[in-house]
Amino acid sequence: MSDATSLLTVLVTSPRLPAGLMSRDAWTALEAAERVLASDLEDPLPAAIEVSGITVTALPYDSPAEAARALVDATRSGSVLWVGSPDADPGLTDALAEELTRLDEPPQIEVLVGSWDLPGARLLDAVAVMDALRSPGGCPWDAEQTHESLAKYLLEEAHETVEAIETGDTEHVAEELGDVLLQVLFHARIAADEDPGFDIDDVAGALVEKLIRRHPHVFGDGDASTPDEVERSWEQIKATEKADRDEDDLLAGIPVSLSPLLIAEKVLTRAARRDIQLTYDDKADLGTRLLALVAEARAAGTSADAALRAVLRQIARPATD
Template sequence: MGRLSLLVTSPRVAPGLMSRSAWYAVESASARLCRDLTEPVVDAVVESGLSVDAVGEELSPPELARLLVDRSRESDVVWLGSSDADPGLTDAIASEVSRLETPPEVEMVVGSWDVPGSRLLDAVAVMDRLRSPGGCPWDAKQTHESLAKYLTEEAAETVEAIESGDREHLAEELGDVLLQVLFHARVAEDAGDDADRFDIDDVAGGLVAKLVRRHPHVFADGDASSPEEVEEAWARIKAEEKAERSAR
């Protein structure tokens, strides 16, 4: 009796960066099957030198489940999951297996998973879609100046949410503030003048550098053992940075 392994990966992680157990399952299987050979994870497997066969493109979930279970009754089969998560397939496989007296072993193999902050990539992608040709005409015409009032409004509403104690509302308002950050960064990315151009990675990179620079007691050999000492060091470093900018 064989085994059916259902490979699940995160679309936010490079497709070849899979766990050791996932690669072992893929490499040791007698057959590697997928719905679409153009899927990124399939491409990564093929690039590694392994063969993958496309099946079930026109099959319904129950039909595909029957095919996969039948193939795995005699040998180990890996199903390389689609980016849409193959709606209905796992339920159909469970139903198909339940009707057999001696079903194959079925396992879910997690090849990769979202890391903290990975949904920020989705937010960047959505903003890119809105500002790109064929996106939203309102979003496409906005400028730093036209958006300025919304940044002020969203910041004020965030403060109100904090004061209200409603944490669900706070999460929503923080999302609105994040939208303004993404929006302004994308507007800057689209700037015609190179001197005015930056993108969301520049914003994030600048923030990381600032946080590291102003926390020498964490990232270097600085000494600050109390919140008051941290505030004092922050103000001093900030003043030094301002003086350096003025001297340029």
């Protein structure tokens, strides 16, 4: 017959945080438990607990059912705390539930969350997976890719993301953004093997510095309070950063591979910020009339490029009765 006070505590923590960074409740439970068990004492968390002076006993297992039986049996002689493995012990929760339901007097059981993932923590998983794919023993196709061989995929995934956004498929947007993120991680991992090179932390660090530098109204003493003022401030800061560009060239820095309609939008936006007045003649050449249509769309708060794609989708997939 089990002791009414017997307790099995399953401690779960985030493997993405340094071992030992746990809540006060977690450490209190560890100190109060009569036995602390873990499947592998060399895992980071059991090792950190041992360093703190709390004894951890190894309880290796071959199956979740075996672990569940052993843990429940261990509670017969007192309270037990199970230190969850980095892989979250797949199947153990279900096995424990099954084991407890067959007992007339099961021990009490609680799941104690010792630490939580911070927002963006899964990005660490993505970086680790990409590193494994490019490392020895990983994927041979991934290992032979270069910046040049991947360039077309970066462009393709960006276009697919735009299409998902325009069709309003939220789930598809999330998937396509993941594909774009993959390209960023892939290029950064390739660069990590180059000399000179860079890694994903360099990419993220440069981005953070740029965002802070270009948002002085948020992180500094800037006073931009409207979207238009923010855009003007952004352009001014950008011009200072890229002082070697020809300020009179409205095309400076715009990728030539961009859609001509999008290039036209950017040129018109730059012209407006510089108070350059443009006029359009209905009898002008085709290019000028196209530019006039882009200006008309811009004045209406829409994108001529997006509008044209929407019409093309309607033509390609006409509504059926």
